[in-house]
Amino acid sequence: MTAACQTFLGISLLLYLVGALLYLSHFLRRQGTWEEWGRRALLWGVGIHAVGILMHFLFSGLSPFSNLLPVISLLIIAGLLVGLILERxxxxxxxxxxxxxxxxxxxxxxxxxxxxxEGASSVLLHYPWLGIHVAATLLGNVGFALAFAAATIYLAQDRLLKQGRLNNLLPALDTAASATYRFAAVSFAFFSLGLGMGILWLYGAPGEYLVRGDTKIWMAMPSWLLFATYLYLRGLRGSHGSRLKWLIIAGFLTASANLLVVRHHFIDNP
Known part of the structure; x- marks a missing residue:
């Protein structure tokens, strides 16, 4: 990572922290101006973050998806942009x-x-299956994060209502439940497409390839199954309630652990 990229990412990190604190302060003290300043801090953070990643590409000469820095950065930028647009x-x-x-x-x-x-050559980026896999999986993870946020808000509001309180700053249960379902449905479609394209590339790319029992591939299945179970119960069976939201939370945490912790295992084709 170049020094310029580190500087821009450091500024973005500070702005994200300021935005988070302003949103939290608005939630606790109900000061309308704090929410607006928090929104501006996040917007500036997203812009500076995007410039930092662009500088990383230009100065380092690395491929866009050669490591997790651009992948996670795109997830962060896309998630915040969607959140800002939806709020407005x-x-x-x-x-x-x-x-x-x-x-x-x-x-x-x-x-x-x-x-x-490590060990990934630029040859990995030369096949269309992999390109579709990366883009679709990226969009799927963004949707998972949004569904997680909506499900968490639902659970918080539901808990307050059971205690005889209502937080007017949080959306109604119906709104949060509808948002959770829609985010989950769209993200599941993208994630399924990405998973399928990744499997096609896995068995079709010549030269350097992944181990067939690659941990990262199999770790994607629990997330897929959790979201599939939620959509089946919510969409086909018509089930409702807070228990379903825990499937979303578990699916998002599993997907995040797979994305951040588990690595691919590349081997050379003799």
Whole structure:
């Protein structure tokens, strides 16, 4: 990572932290101006983050998906942009109350403990199956994060209602439940496409390839099954309630662990 990229990412990290604190302060003290300043901090953070990643590409000469820095960065940028747009143009509120801390800790992880796809050659980027796999999986993970945020908001509001309290700053249960279902459905479609394209590339790319029993591939299945179970129960069986939201939370945490912790195992084709 170049020094210029580190500087820009450090500024973005600070802005994400400021945005998260402002959103939290607004939530606790109900100061409307703090939410607006938090929104601006996140918007500036996203812009500076994008410039930093662009500089990383230009100055380092590395491929766009040669390590987790650009992948996680695109997840953060896309997730925050979607959250900002939804807050401004829909009734879905307070998504960024959860997305801002996720963005902060995600970028902090990249700066402190960068994980590289060691052994991956640029030949991996020359096949269309892999390109579709990376793009679709990226969009799927963004949707998982948004579904996680909506499900967490639902559980918080549901708990308050059971205690005889109502938080007017959080969306209604119906709104949060609808947002969770829609985010989960769209992200599941993208994630399924990405998973399928990755398997096609795995068995079709010549030269350097992945071990057939690669841990990262099999670790994607629990997330897929958890979201599939949620969509089956919610969409086909018509089930409702807080228990379903825990499937979303478990699926997102599993997908995040697979993305951040588990590495691919590349071998050379003799």
């Amino acid at each position: 143009h829909t009734r879905i509120r307070r998504l960024n109350l959860l997305l801002a801390p996720l963005a902060f800790f995600g970028l902090l992880y990249l700066l402190l403990m960068p994980v590289r796809l």
